[in-house]
Amino acid sequence: MSYTATLGRTDYEFDSIRDLLATANEQKTGDELAGIAADSDAERVAAKTALSGLTLETLYENPAVPAAQDEVTRTIREGLSDRAYDRIRSWTVSDLREFLLDAGTTDEDVRAIRDGLTSEMIAAVTKTMSNMDLVLASSKMTTTARCNNTIGTDGTVSFRLQPNDPTDDVENIVDTVREGLAYGMGDAVIGINPVTDSVARTTEILRATKEFMRDWDVPTQNCVLAHLTTQMEAVEAGAPADLLFQSIAGTESGNREFGVDSALLGDAYELGQRECTADGPNVMYFETGQGSELSNDAHEGVDQLTLEARCYGLARQYDPFLVNTVVGFIGPEYLYDGKQVTRAGLEDVFMGKLHGLPMGIDACYTNHTKADQNDIENLAVLLTAAGANFFITVPMGDDVMLNYQSNSFHDGATLRQLFELEAAPEFQTWLEARGIADGSALTATAGDPTIFT
Amino acid sequence: MTTNDNAPSDDAGGVERPTNARRLERLTESHPSRIGVGRAGPRPRTQTLLEFRADHGEARDAVTTHVDDNLVNRLDLVAVRSRATSKEEFLADPDRGRDVSDETVERLREGCAEKPEVQIVVSDGLSSTAVEANVPELLPALLDGLDARGLDVGTPVFVEYGRVDVMDAVGEALDAECCVNLIGERPGLATNESLSAYFVYGPERGKSTAKKSVISNIHRSGLPPVEAGAEIAAVLEEIHEAERSGVDRGER
Numbered sequence: 096m097s098y099t100a101t102l103g104r105t106d107y108e109f110d111s112i113r114d115l116l117a118t119a120n121e122q123k124t125g126d127e128l129a130g131i132a133a134d135s136d137a138e139r140v141a142a143k144t145a146l147s148g149l150t151l152e153t154l155y156e157n158p159a160v161p162a163a164q165d166e167v168t169r170t171i172r173e174g175l176s177d178r179a180y181d182r183i184r185s186w187t188v189s190d191l192r193e194f195l196l197d198a199g200t201t202d203e204d205v206r207a208i209r210d211g212l213t214s215e216m217i218a219a220v221t222k223t224m225s226n227m228d229l230v231l232a233s234s235k236m237t238t239t240a241r242c243n244n245t246i247g248t249d250g251t252v253s254f255r256l257q258p259n260d261p262t263d264d265v266e267n268i269v270d271t272v273r274e275g276l277a278y279g280m281g282d283a284v285i286g287i288n289p290v291t292d293s294v295a296r297t298t299e300i301l302r303a304t305k306e307f308m309r310d311w312d313v314p315t316q317n318c319v320l321a322h323l324t325t326q327m328e329a330v331e332a333g334a335p336a337d338l339l340f341q342s343i344a345g346t347e348s349g350n351r352e353f354g355v356d357s358a359l360l361g362d363a364y365e366l367g368q369r370e371c372t373a374d375g376p377n378v379m380y381f382e383t384g385q386g387s388e389l390s391n392d393a394h395e396g397v398d399q400l401t402l403e404a405r406c407y408g409l410a411r412q413y414d415p416f417l418v419n420t421v422v423g424f425i426g427p428e429y430l431y432d433g434k435q436v437t438r439a440g441l442e443d444v445f446m447g448k449l450h451g452l453p454m455g456i457d458a459c460y461t462n463h464t465k466a467d468q469n470d471i472e473n474l475a476v477l478l479t480a481a482g483a484n485f486f487i488t489v490p491m492g493d494d495v496m497l498n499y500q501s502n503s504f505h506d507g508a509t510l511r512q513l514f515e516l517e518a519a520p521e522f523q524t525w526l527e528a529r530g531i532a533d534g535s536a537l538t539a540t541a542g543d544p545t546i547f548t
Numbered sequence: 549m550t551t552n553d554n555a556p557s558d559d560a561g562g563v564e565r566p567t568n569a570r571r572l573e574r575l576t577e578s579h580p581s582r583i584g585v586g587r588a589g590p591r592p593r594t595q596t597l598l599e600f601r602a603d604h605g606e607a608r609d610a611v612t613t614h615v616d617d618n619l620v621n622r623l624d625l626v627a628v629r630s631r632a633t634s635k636e637e638f639l640a641d642p643d644r645g646r647d648v649s650d651e652t653v654e655r656l657r658e659g660c661a662e663k664p665e666v667q668i669v670v671s672d673g674l675s676s677t678a679v680e681a682n683v684p685e686l687l688p689a690l691l692d693g694l695d696a697r698g699l700d701v702g703t704p705v706f707v708e709y710g711r712v713d714v715m716d717a718v719g720e721a722l723d724a725e726c727c728v729n730l731i732g733e734r735p736g737l738a739t740n741e742s743l744s745a746y747f748v749y750g751p752e753r754g755k756s757t758a759k760k761s762v763i764s765n766i767h768r769s770g771l772p773p774v775e776a777g778a779e780i781a782a783v784l785e786e787i788h789e790a791e792r793s794g795v796d797r798g799e800r
Contacts, residue, residue: 124641260580267579271579274581428639428640462735463674490581490585493581493600493603493737495580500604500737505587505590508587509591542587
């Protein structure tokens with residue numbers, strides 16, 4: 096079956112839903128690299144037009160990758176609520192967009208339908224929305240989760256403190272933790288990407304961060320972002336981890352490249368419930384990012400936004416505490432410049448929240464992407480307005496281990512002040528007791544890492 | 549100028565009135581990250597901000613600028629281009645940077661010795677700065693090392709808009725036994741001058757990355773260029789004698 100739209104005097108025809116979804120994307124180098132992008136701006140809009148008229152049932156029946164060949168498709172289907180799906184199956188994509196934007200639609204109303212939405216439906220509506228549409232719709236949705244902290248409640252914004260070190264030196268790592276905490280960062284997680292993926296190194300960093308958290312009564316979570324199997328082995332041997340982390344993809348073959356499948360994720364979830372040091376119940380942490388499937392040659396001919404949506408469809412089966420897109424990390428062959436990174440960041444946070452996830456973002460860029468710190472400061476302002484649950488922060492925005500730039504500890508403190516937001520409630524109480532924050536503002540002693548000595 | 553109690557007392561940046569000044573000094577002295585930097589309201593202090601922007605500016609320049617033609621001539625490199633026609637295209641479509649056109653193959657065959665044991669390729673990659681900073685010292689040391697080992701070296705080639713795998717296309721065109729690609733690495737904020745040397749035995753288009761070997765982090769404060777030249781010559785001799793590179797050489 097083919098799908099058509101007419102713009103002016105030109106008729107456009109699209110061979111399949113997959114083709115329609117790809118062509119309807121805002122411009123991204125990754126879709127061009129895959130050879131599936133729109134040939135012109137007019138064709139792009141024609142595809143959006145045709146897509147907006149499809150019913151959600153049509154999208155349900157045409158997953159981007161057939162269920163028979165892909166366990167991500169099957170997992171998303173199995174997790175769907177039939178009752179919620181029945182309420183919306185006859186809606187068009189356009190109906191869904193206008194429902195989300197309607198002034199009368201509340202957070203509760205969205206909650207009542209979202210478990211009936213497949214990732215393809217969410218991808219489709221995203222493609223028909225402008226940047227400000229995405230900000231508005233995101234801002235309505237509250238998604239909370241609980242580990243040692245509660246993340247995502249109204250009036251709060253949280254931050255991951257990312258104290259990476261080029262040699263995994265635990266003293267350096269803990270000193271960066273001191274710096275970040277002095278700016279009120281770290282309520283989402285103190286999360287370290289290790290240089291060396293080993294059980295010994297993972298255990299050492301988990302112990303050092305946990306010890307610091309106990310010494311100073313810091314109400315947060317720790318996590319070392321080694322491969323999931325490394326973390327599981329460390330935790331089984333008694334390492335103190337609050338969260339278990341894994342990068343995931345939107346296809347079965349993409350996940351295979353990451354060395355995971357749904358069975359392993361299920362095992363990790365069970366282990367986390369039993370053995371993690373956290374209160375829970377949410378003990379999983381996932382990272383994603385548009386373009387990762389294509390870079391692993393696992394995109395199955397599907398566009399990068401739709402694949403990203405499917406990551407969230409997979410993630411929501413494991414009740415995570417944190418999910419974030421690492422939006423500008425992948426490089427200019429997938430997201431070329433600040434404009435493309437900004438668009439993808441807004442799309443990802445919206446899609447994550449519409450999947451019901453406690454959604455955050457690593458607003459970032461590499462040095463070969465045509466972007467600079469101003470671009471991700473802009474993006475962070477937009478996404479705080481959109482109600483993103485959390486952001487990644489590193490000292491002065493410079494991650495000296497992964498060699499890329501993200502938001503800074505200063506950015507985190509600025510966003511709280513600008514939008515009059517506080518940290519996660521348990522952490523806010525601690526910040527005020529330690530004399531670091533006064534409501535949304537920093538105190539005079541904030542920013543001094545030696546208060547923790 | 550009026551006096552203001554809120555005006556920072558120390559123009560050099562840093563935390564203004566630390567709880568523990570000695571601890572702060574120890575904390576920031578040898579730490580690789582930008583910590584203990586202080587603040588102006590919730591924002592960074594001016595000098596801290598400008599240092600960060602300066603490092604990023606230099607990194608961007610390394611990516612977007614071109615290797616000086618005079619340098620290419622002075623080093624007697626035969627200059628060609630990958631299939632990319634601009635920096636923008638090179639960055640947006642990596643495959644173009646991995647290949648050369650049929651016309652370029654012809655030009656290489658006309659301008660270079662064929663069937664060498666070692667073909668040297670220099671590529672701008674993601675840092676032209678790295679090429680300019682290292683290759684003038686590295687190349688003579690490498691040529692001396694190869695000469696001392698009695699290896700037959702072809703005509704060194706410069707590929708503009710080149711990726712690592714462009715050495716496969718060049719080596720295939722010239723029927724080289726081994727290739728080395730001296731290529732600018734993606735710059736970080738700490739250095740924009742880092743160069744890598746990638747090696748392949750039996751270059752051919754589409755050869756997997758696993759079949760390649762690498763020496764990275766070549767720059768003044770890493771592996772210095774002259775020492776790197778000697779080391780690269782030694783690796784080329786090993787690859788030549790073993791008749792293999794990468795995983796085939798027992799690397800992971």
